[in-house]
Amino acid sequence: MTDTTVPFRYSPIVDRPPLSWPGGARVAVHIGLNIEHFVPGLPSTSIWPGTADLVPDALNHGWRDYGARVGIWRTIDVLDRHGVRPSALLNSLVVERTVLREIVETIEAGTGTRPRGWMGPGLTETARTPELLAELGFDHVLDWTNDDQPYPLTVPGMLSVPYTLELNDLLLFARGVTGPEFVRMVCDQYEQLRADAAGGSGRVLALALHPFVIGQAFRTRYLDEVLGWLTAQPDAWITTTDDIADHYRAVTEPGRVAGPGER
Incomplete structure (x- = not known):
């Protein structure tokens, strides 16, 4: 069965060749850290929709802006405490090829590294997004949250690497999930x-x-608990999306040389 509206073909996980991770690990774990700038006056994620149409929207913009001013530093401290290197998911606006090129060049100029992985704003794509990204040197996307393994897209050279809407703090805590429940959910998933x-x-x-x-300060202990538990698992490979993509290609494409993140 082929659906031409999506950039992949149906592939049941039970019919695929075995996929091995480095060191005999069973589960590759990556932390997608969304590092975002929110423009005042533009609609975005809201904690209270009642003021979302106001300009300025002090309530919702202030909540979002807390992440860049305070929350990111607290989160980095916890990640560093456990030696976890996250996948940095930097946000921007996407319209067409010119804008995509400007985004790539801006990130490369600011970080010294050309990005290889892509997650669209709000996990959105057009029918041409993977093709345009491939032209700019990207080799994987995170927009398709439909699998527990990487898989090739129909665009040559492009992979889908798993991302999540279920183990996503923005959605979980908005639904009333508590800190201890968050910890239990991550452990159960693993x-x-x-x-x-x-x-x-x-x-x-x-x-x-x-x-x-x-x-947020009252959630820090639960992130610390989650990372402490994950890093203690002997069959976990704590890694990044780039390294997952590199390793997948190394073990599924004969003759390919392993990437720098593989061990």
């Missing part, structure tokens, strides 16, 4: 993925974090 991988084919656990959510 333990099930580890069990799924017992047949010899590795899985990916993605954890999506937003500094204006997880960076």
Whole structure:
């Protein structure tokens, strides 16, 4: 079955060749840290929709802006405490090829590194997005939250790497999930993925974090607990989306040389 409106073909996970992770790990774990700038006066994620149409929207913009002013630094401290290197998901606006090129050049100029992975604003794409991204040197996207393993898109050279809407602090805590429940959900997700991988084919656990959510002071202890538990798992590969993409290609494309993030 082929759906021409999406850039991939149907591939049931049970019919794929086994996928191995470095060091015999069963689960590759990546932390998607959403590092975002929000423009005052433009609509965006809101904690209270009642003021979202106001300009300025002090309530919602202040909540979002907390992440860049305070929450990000608290989150970085916890990540550093456990030696976890996150995947930095920098935001921007996307319209067409010219804008995409400007985004790539801006990020490269500011960080010294040309980005290889892409997540669209609000996990959105057009039909041409993967093709345009491939032209600019990207090799994977995170927009398709439909799998526990990487898989090739129909655009040559492009992969989908797992991201998550379920283990996503922005959505979980908005639904009333408590800190201890958040910890239990991450542990449950890992333990099930580890069990799924017992047949010899590795899985990916993605954890999506937003500094204006997880960076709130009263949630810090729970992020610390989650990272402490994950880093203590002997069959976890704590890594980044770039390294997951590199390793997937190394083990699925014969003759390919391993990337710098593989071990």
